[in-house]
Amino acid sequence: MGMCKFESRQADGYGFIVYELRSMISSPALPSEDQDQAHEQPDELEESIAEAMADALDSGQYRKAEDLQRQLLERRILAYGEEDPGNLKLQTNLASILWRQGRWKEAEEAQRKIMDKGIRLLGKEHPDTILSMNNLASTLSDTGQFAEAVELLESVIQTNKRINGPQNALTVGAMNNLAFSLASLGQLEKAESLLEHVLELNRHNLGEEHPDTLVTLSSLGSVYYKMGSITKAQTLQEQLVQLTKRTLGEEHPNTISAVSNLAMIWANQGRVLEAIKILEFVLQARMRLLGSQHPNTLEAGTGLARSYSLHGDLDAAESLQTSVLEDTRAVYGDEHMSTFTAACVLASMFSDHGKYGKAESTMSLVVKNMIRTRGPADPRTLEARELLEKIVLKRTAVGSQRKETLGQIAEG
DSSP: OTTSOOOOOOTTSSSOOOOOTTTTTTSOOOSOHHHHHHSOOOOHHHHHHHHHHHHHHHTTOHHHHHHHHHHHHHHHHHHHOTTOTTHHHHHHHHHHHHHHTTOHHHHHHHHHHHHHHHHHHTOTTSHHHHHHHHHHHHHHHHTTOHHHHHHHHHHHHHHHHHHHOTTSHHHHHHHHHHHHHHHHTTOHHHHHHHHHHHHHHHHHHTOTTSHHHHHHHHHHHHHHHHTTOHHHHHHHHHHHHHHHHHHHOTTSHHHHHHHHHHHHHHHHTTOHHHHHHHHHHHHHHHHHHHOTTSHHHHHHHHHHHHHHHHHTOHHHHHHHHHHHHHHHHHHHOTTSHHHHHHHHHHHHHHHHTTOHHHHHHHHHHHHHHHHHHHOTTSHHHHHHHHHHHHHHHHHHHHHHHHHHHHHHHHHO
16 A cells, blocks of 8 residues: 555655764855855864764764754854854755654754755755755654645756756756655656666666765665566666665665665565564564664654565554554554555555454544645545545445354355
8 A cells, every 4th residue: 555655765765864963063164265264274173073963873873963053053043143154054064964864854853954044054055955855744744744845846956957057966866866756756757767867877877885875775675666667677686785785884874774674575475584584684674774763764663564464464564554643653652654554554454453442543543634634635635545444345245244144054
């Protein structure tokens, strides 16, 4: 089902294009050389904080990195004021750290402020303003706001292509993000065509093993999977696993994502025990590296729960997915798209396991909340209603068959 999504985003890929952390203090985004000359160079303490923050981020210590980034931003605001354009790079990096922690709502709020300030202080066509639009669009797609993300990304591509050319890194990255959002809206053919073009550009300009090329491979594999081209998806995903292991290492988040996606393909092809073994490793690795309530950890939990269900381990599947739903609610609240998706997966499991009453009550609540928060005509609301109707039909059919059987026994 569409809402029960196949994991396609890779960590630290085209999502946020982040300024180089070790140099951002000495290269603020300023509109003129005169202003740049007017600012003092960072002192030794600021350089030390920046180095410590970069090291924390590299090692996955996101909370520590966030605290240090806030220190740098506060020092700069004290020195130059709230309205100084040079604050934008620091604020962008802070938003990216929030995003990496899965705190997408906070990242979205921060990015909207950054974009608005960039337009006001630097103009719509300044590189930092264009970048902020891309980053906001990425967060919007992560939170299910795909239509707005598409609108922003089309503007980014049009503007940056005119200023910097069609093969500029930001242009190509925004095209990759646009394809992700189009696929999420069900426009799979458009997404496929766009990603194949991006992959060709990246292979030619960057090489087969460049991180941007690997992210595009992952996105294209996801689209093939959604289109039902399972063999093409598996071929790409197997290639991606080998490339990420060789270039990034076994425990890099991108490698773990690639392995997880491949395992999910295997599970749906009947290689369930192999998939379970891999997905158990993926879940443990993500819990250790990211924490139990990080979005990527929750997605890994759902993937493993599905595989348990396919293997016939029904209690384990329902228990794990129930835990995923509870953690998702704790992170996002009752009315977030991620919560709806987790509940949809659980309802589907209940239905597959013949527990139609539980499936119907779970899915009825999802549909009710989605109609209230997203509207009755929203594509995902319609998908949810379709699933609920299927569950009701199954329950009714089973009930009718049971009555018929009991009648035959009574007559016999």
